[in-house]
Amino acid sequence: MKVLIVHASRYGSTAEVAEQIGDVLRERGHDVVVWAARETPSPRNYDAVVAGSAIYGGHVLGDLQRYFAKYKDELASKRLALFAVAGNLHADADGHKRQVEEALRPLAPGVPCVARTAFAGVVDLRRMHWPTRLLMRLSKAESGDYRKWNEIRSWASDLSKRLEE
Numbered sequence: 411m412k413v414l415i416v417h418a419s420r421y422g423s424t425a426e427v428a429e430q431i432g433d434v435l436r437e438r439g440h441d442v443v444v445w446a447a448r449e450t451p452s453p454r455n456y457d458a459v460v461a462g463s464a465i466y467g468g469h470v471l472g473d474l475q476r477y478f479a480k481y482k483d484e485l486a487s488k489r490l491a492l493f494a495v496a497g498n499l500h501a502d503a504d505g506h507k508r509q510v511e512e513a514l515r516p517l518a519p520g521v522p523c524v525a526r527t528a529f530a531g532v533v534d535l536r537r538m539h540w541p542t543r544l545l546m547r548l549s550k551a552e553s554g555d556y557r558k559w560n561e562i563r564s565w566a567s568d569l570s571k572r573l574e575e
């Protein structure tokens with residue numbers, strides 16, 4: 411199956427997750443390309459689109475929002491999977507994971523998704539404005555890379571099967 415992976419990433423951690431998902435799908439025999447959403451690759455010639463964004467201030471990045479607005483009609487007819495990468499899911503509380511997944515919903519309202527998930531990403535307190543940093547410190551969050559590559563690979567492996575269903 412021809413799969414387009416598009417991502418919106420400010421500091422690179424989401425882009426690396428997208429590449430990892432791409433590697434797994436390739437290992438499973440799919441024909442995969444990975445692009446940044448800001449390059450606006452057309453989904454026209456692909457069977458499936460996997461789209462992912464880092465979460466900032468509770469929202470998907472503008473690059474991916476604009477991508478979905480631009481290709482709304484084409485995307486509605488594709489097998490579609492969505493993922494978010496957010497900072498402190500490690501401290502979760504399932505509630506936060508669900509909340510982050512919800513942030514993906516406005517991208518493609520009414521379009522059925524093959525899969526949708528949220529992954530823990532990177533926490534870098536130095537990059538946050540002081541009110542957020544204060545809140546994070548109060549919740550005992552610490553800077554670090556919380557990406558769980560096994561979980562990401564396992565999701566991608568499951569996705570590979572679902573895309574074929």
Ligand SMILES: Cc1cc2nc3c(=O)[nH]c(=O)nc-3n(C[C@H](O)[C@H](O)[C@H](O)COP(=O)(O)O)c2cc1C
Nearest residue numbers: 419420421422423424464466467468496497531532
């Ligand atoms: C200024 C700022 C705001 C953030 N806001 C959120 C947020 O609202 N919710 C969340 O779960 N993570 C938040 N994060 C964490 C990012 O989603 C996380 O660092 C992610 O891995 C960044 O991906 P990127 O490296 O692809 O840009 C924020 C990070 C920064 C620096």
